[in-house]
Amino acid sequence: MSRSDHNEEHISRVINAASATPLGQQINKEDYITDSWKRCIEEYKLNPGVAAPAHILPAHEILEHKDQIDSFLHVARIGMEGLYKHVASLNYVLLLTDATGITVDYIGNTCFDSELKDSGLYLGADWSEERSGTNGAALCIRTQRPVICHRTDHFHVRDIQVTCSAAPVCDPTGELLAVLDISALHSPAAKEGQILASQLVSMYARKIESANFVRHFSNEWIIRFTNTSEFVDVSTENLIALGSDGNILGATQAAAKHMKSGCTVKSLIGKPVTDYFECTLDELMDIARNGENSSKKMLITRDKHELFFAGLIEPKGSQMKSVSVEKEQHNFQPLERLSHNDALMDRAINRAKRLVDKNVNIVIGGETGTGKEVMARALHDSSARAGNAFIAVNCAAIPEALIESELFGYKAGSFTGANTKGQKGLIMQSSGGTLFLDEIGDMPLQLQSRLLRVLAEKEVMAVGANKPEKVDLHVISASHRDLRVLISEGTFREDLYYRLNGAILNLPALRDRTDKGFITMNLVAQEAKKLNVSAKLSNEAMKVILGYSWPGNVRQLRNAIQFALAICEDNTIGPDDLPDELFEDASQNHNVEGQAPEQLQTSDISQIYAEQYPAKVRKLVETLKLHQWNITAASEELGISRSTIYRHMERYGIVPPNLM
Numbered sequence: 249m250s251r252s253d254h255n256e257e258h259i260s261r262v263i264n265a266a267s268a269t270p271l272g273q274q275i276n277k278e279d280y281i282t283d284s285w286k287r288c289i290e291e292y293k294l295n296p297g298v299a300a301p302a303h304i305l306p307a308h309e310i311l312e313h314k315d316q317i318d319s320f321l322h323v324a325r326i327g328m329e330g331l332y333k334h335v336a337s338l339n340y341v342l343l344l345t346d347a348t349g350i351t352v353d354y355i356g357n358t359c360f361d362s363e364l365k366d367s368g369l370y371l372g373a374d375w376s377e378e379r380s381g382t383n384g385a386a387l388c389i390r391t392q393r394p395v396i397c398h399r400t401d402h403f404h405v406r407d408i409q410v411t412c413s414a415a416p417v418c419d420p421t422g423e424l425l426a427v428l429d430i431s432a433l434h435s436p437a438a439k440e441g442q443i444l445a446s447q448l449v450s451m452y453a454r455k456i457e458s459a460n461f462v463r464h465f466s467n468e469w470i471i472r473f474t475n476t477s478e479f480v481d482v483s484t485e486n487l488i489a490l491g492s493d494g495n496i497l498g499a500t501q502a503a504a505k506h507m508k509s510g511c512t513v514k515s516l517i518g519k520p521v522t523d524y525f526e527c528t529l530d531e532l533m534d535i536a537r538n539g540e541n542s543s544k545k546m547l548i549t550r551d552k553h554e555l556f557f558a559g560l561i562e563p564k565g566s567q568m569k570s571v572s573v574e575k576e577q578h579n580f581q582p583l584e585r586l587s588h589n590d591a592l593m594d595r596a597i598n599r600a601k602r603l604v605d606k607n608v609n610i611v612i613g614g615e616t617g618t619g620k621e622v623m624a625r626a627l628h629d630s631s632a633r634a635g636n637a638f639i640a641v642n643c644a645a646i647p648e649a650l651i652e653s654e655l656f657g658y659k660a661g662s663f664t665g666a667n668t669k670g671q672k673g674l675i676m677q678s679s680g681g682t683l684f685l686d687e688i689g690d691m692p693l694q695l696q697s698r699l700l701r702v703l704a705e706k707e708v709m710a711v712g713a714n715k716p717e718k719v720d721l722h723v724i725s726a727s728h729r730d731l732r733v734l735i736s737e738g739t740f741r742e743d744l745y746y747r748l749n750g751a752i753l754n755l756p757a758l759r760d761r762t763d764k765g766f767i768t769m770n771l772v773a774q775e776a777k778k779l780n781v782s783a784k785l786s787n788e789a790m791k792v793i794l795g796y797s798w799p800g801n802v803r804q805l806r807n808a809i810q811f812a813l814a815i816c817e818d819n820t821i822g823p824d825d826l827p828d829e830l831f832e833d834a835s836q837n838h839n840v841e842g843q844a845p846e847q848l849q850t851s852d853i854s855q856i857y858a859e860q861y862p863a864k865v866r867k868l869v870e871t872l873k874l875h876q877w878n879i880t881a882a883s884e885e886l887g888i889s890r891s892t893i894y895r896h897m898e899r900y901g902i903v904p905p906n907l908m
């Protein structure tokens with residue numbers, strides 16, 4: 249059957265099925281799909297024949313959705329990365345939608361980016377039923393239970409090759425918070441093939457729910473219970489948070505089901521926990537704290553007389569207090585200075601502020617030149633480590649043979665050419681401060697293993713040493729390449745990635761920032777200060793800067809300002825002083841000499857400007873020669889004033905032959 253026949257058949261099947269049964273009258277278990285088709289046609293007036301690409305929200309709208317559940321997203325991300333490890337090789341992508349169906353996080357194979365984007369398997373895709381018809385996330389939002397929406401279960405013909413398995417994630421009061429979904433663009437025909445995927449996604453949804461629960465109630469007592477004694481210390485499925493009066497503050501869905509059949513989390517909240525277990529509050533706390541050494545040993549539910557082993561997660565109250573005192577003492581200015589009301593950058597900064605002094609290793613992502621090192625330094629300067637060293641290491645710039653001794657140090661006489669006294673490595677030099685590992689993706693595999701050991705054991709073994717030394721390490725790493733792609737290519741260790749990646753900060757590209765004017769003015773001031781002059785930028789020049797797409801980001805902008813200041817007259821930058829490439833056709837702006845923005849390197853930018861600089865000087869000399877060093881004639885030809893020509897001659901050391 250041809251593709252269009254297949255589509256036609258799908259359209260008529262959807263329309264016939266939707267018109268055959270009245271809404272809400274389910275005949276068999278799959279009828280929640282027919283019900284959805286019916287709503288799509290009758291309520292949302294959707295057309296199943298639509299094959300247009302999926303609707304992706306603009307960046308600022310995605311941010312609004314993300315910000316609503318920001319702290320949850322961090323927890324969810326860790327779970328998603330765990331799940332992705334299991335399914336990446338099967339070409340699944342992971343989506344996390346919020347409770348309205350907007351995709352707020354996403355992990356997928358970047359090789360299929362545009363295909364995935366068109367299919368809506370992408371960040372910002374709107375999977376609400378109203379917009380995208382029947383699909384896994386929408387069905388999960390409606391039914392609040394795990395679902396498989398396989399190929400022709402979907403409403404739109406656009407989606408009938410796709411398979412989705414989705415599971416709900418609830419907040420600690422039982423409200424739907426998000427939907428975790430794994431989808432594949434193409435899948436075997438049989439729906440049964442997705443059962444394993446569905447179980448996996450449900451398992452991770454529960455893991456994320458529990459991790460979020462523990463985060464949410466970190467200041468409260470949390471009881472966990474399980475029917476296997478071996479798992480009592482690790483199982484986090486059945487959790488109940490208690491206030492100091494013994495009343496229930498929240499519970500996981502799984503816990504609620506065990507406590508009373510058919511009861512919801514909401515119905516438990518505010519009730520004494522002893523309504524559900526056959527014991528007093530003191531006995532319950534004793535069982536949770538002392539396990540088999542307690543007087544009663546196990547919890548017994550009042551409803552079904554089920555027996556459970558219990559454990560306790562204690563509140564972090566006292567620590568929280570000291571954290572909030574510390575917070576007031578923080579000076580966040582170094583971070584705040586990096587943005588002027590740009591939504592994307594403000595978001596990164598707000599997240600960064602929350603990470604200061606939390607002792608988590610951080611990975612900073614972003615295209616080359618977006619300011620990853622600047623951000624790392626600002627994090628350091630805002631932290632309690634500010635008084636100690638900030639050591640920046642560019643893993644791509646140190647020759648491979650030297651990285652080991654540079655990073656780990658060496659003892660006297662450990663290799664030919666080594667300093668006779670030995671040398672303290674950069675890791676040790678950063679002890680108490682911050683180690684910034686730039687281009688971490690370029691670190692050789694063998695050294696990745698050593699770094700992993702340092703991070704795990706907090707000890708450094710110098711080359712040629714026989715005993716390790718303790719190090720107080722805080723690592724911020726950066727890469728303009730996607731480390732997950734490097735992991736899939738086998739050039740980056742996954743376990744190291746998880747050690748380094750306690751949190752991710754992504755920096756926006758300059759072309760996407762709304763505060764380009766602010767950054768430009770800062771750079772003009774900084775560069776002018778270096779030259780000890782006071783400089784100005786004309787409105788026309790600013791217009792050109794704002795209109796350009798900056799493939800090399802802030803670094804390219806800084807180089808352009810340096811270039812302009814070197815050739816401008818009266819220290820006032822006009823449009824003519826800006827590098828030529830800023831005037832190229834806007835459509836070509838994303839490329840300089842055919843390179844994609846991510847690949848544009850510092851050396852390329854400096855070289856382009858260096859070439860332009862001699863070209864301008866050369867042109868001035870040639871014009872002067874052509875007019876036998878007649879300044880008036882040269883000034884007319886070049887269209888610049890005589891005084892400017894004199895100034896440029898002086899600045900560039902150009903001397904007429906009769907004066908030599």
Ligand SMILES: Nc1ncnc2c1ncn2[C@@H]1O[C@H](COP(=O)(O)OP(=O)(O)OP(=O)(O)O)[C@@H](O)[C@H]1O
Nearest residue numbers: 586615616617618619620621622686728802803806
């Ligand atoms: N907010 C900012 N204000 C002023 N200058 C900035 C800002 N962000 C970045 N820069 C400047 O841009 C240049 C590049 O910054 P940085 O080296 O931090 O980028 P990067 O993302 O680490 O680059 P790479 O990926 O190549 O290592 C530097 O000259 C830096 O001073």
